[in-house]
Amino acid sequence: MNAPLPGDIIKQHLIDPEICIRCNTCEETCPVDAITHDSRNYVVNADVCNACRACISPCPTGAIDNWRNVIRSEAYGIEEQLTWDVLPSEATAAAPHVAVVLPPAPLTEAGDAAPVIAGSNTVLGSVRPPASAARPCVNLFTHKSPILATVVGNFRVTDVAADSDTHHIVLDFGSTPFPVLEGQSIGILTPGIDANDRAHYVRQYSIASPRDGERPGYNNLSITVKRVTVDHAGEPVRGVCSNYLCDLRKGDAVKVIGPFGNTFLMPNHPGSHLIMICTGTGSAPMRAMTERRRRQRDQFGKGRLLLFFGARTKAELPYFGPLTGLPKDFIDTNLAFSRAPTQPKRYVQDLLRERADDIAPLLRDANTHIYVCGLKGMEDGVMQALDDVTGKHGGAWEPLWQLFKAEGRFHVETY
Secondary structure, eight states: OOOOOOOGGGEEOOOOOTOOOOOOHHHOOOOOEEEEESOOOEEEEEETOOOTTTTTTTTTSSSOOEEEEEGGGGOOOHHHHTSSSSSOOOSSSSOTTTTOOOOOOOOOTTTTTTOTTTTTTTTTSSSSSSOOOOOOOSSSSSSSSOOOEEEEEEEEOOTTSSSSOOOEEEEOOOOSOOOOOOOOOOEEESBBOOOSSBOOOEEEEESSSOOOTTTTSEEEEEEEEOOOOOOTTTTBBOOOOHHHTTTTTTTTTEEEEEEOOOSSOOOOOOOOEEEEEEEGGGGGHHHHHHHHHHHHHGGGGTEEEEEOOOOOEEEGGGTTTHHHHOOOOOEEEEEEESSSSSOOOHHHHHHHTTTHHHHHHHHHOEEEEEEEEEEEHHHHHHHHHHHHHHHHHOOHHHHHHHHHTTEEEEEEEEE
């Protein structure tokens, strides 16, 4: 018999295109750059992947955790994977009965496989949740079995004169349970088909309401959606899902999947401090966390809330009115505008430096958690600002950052 030798068999890592929501988390997390994508699929390069499993835990849907035993010389190539609509069946792969030994993942003190080595510079934020966070539910509803939600509210939350048309949309799930936590997200299935006669890819939106709903006691949640009218190059374009959502009316039905996310969660520890840094619709999870703390204010003791929120102008800042109406002794709000008339450009990183004397003591407090959400371009500026803040007070940000990550206290979601 010419059966392949065990050494010729590899356990190839694949991404399920039916479940993947194209959130880019896996590609950003992979420490060896084995993951890439095009406009159709996210795929894994078998020649580069070392089965370290760093990408497994951060994936919000589980699409990343798929493996096939294949003959090394016949491993599925990048170009082939990019054409897939579904994963190949086990029957088409090589010798599934052949044992393949993967290198063991490192263990945490609790005995669980660590998703990534603490201290890796390839992952900006932590891949584990805060120690006191509630346990999330994930993937209750999928592409094949979505849940129908009803629109019960659709409100513009940027000034009517602003170019940025951002909406606060409330979805009700009726009698079907849809449990969520602050920091999680949902997927929206847009009706219709794309130019290639395939269903539109799911779009992911952070939840903007706390775990007990936009309205306490009701089975609902809210999301923050900016209508997309131009692409990154400034060319006119009509965003498929954002325009669909912003045009919805009360009573319309929406197909929802999820919830997603098991790390970007808030601590339940009553003395925890939250430093929240965001731009634009990155304010959604910050709004959820802030409202949770407001409703449970008596239970959180002396835990502080600091918000650093950036937008082009005051008119383009979502939730400006309600935000500025919150009590000063409840939340320390700092706003930066990069295109305000007659004023110099200011960004969230400028605010961080200005408040260095207040932030530095919190960075030394083991109860402090940092959340960053918004445009990917803010990452370097925020990291440099935190480096400047710690340096001004005689510290070093690099080891402190690694400690925050290892303890699940530094979380980043950018797009």
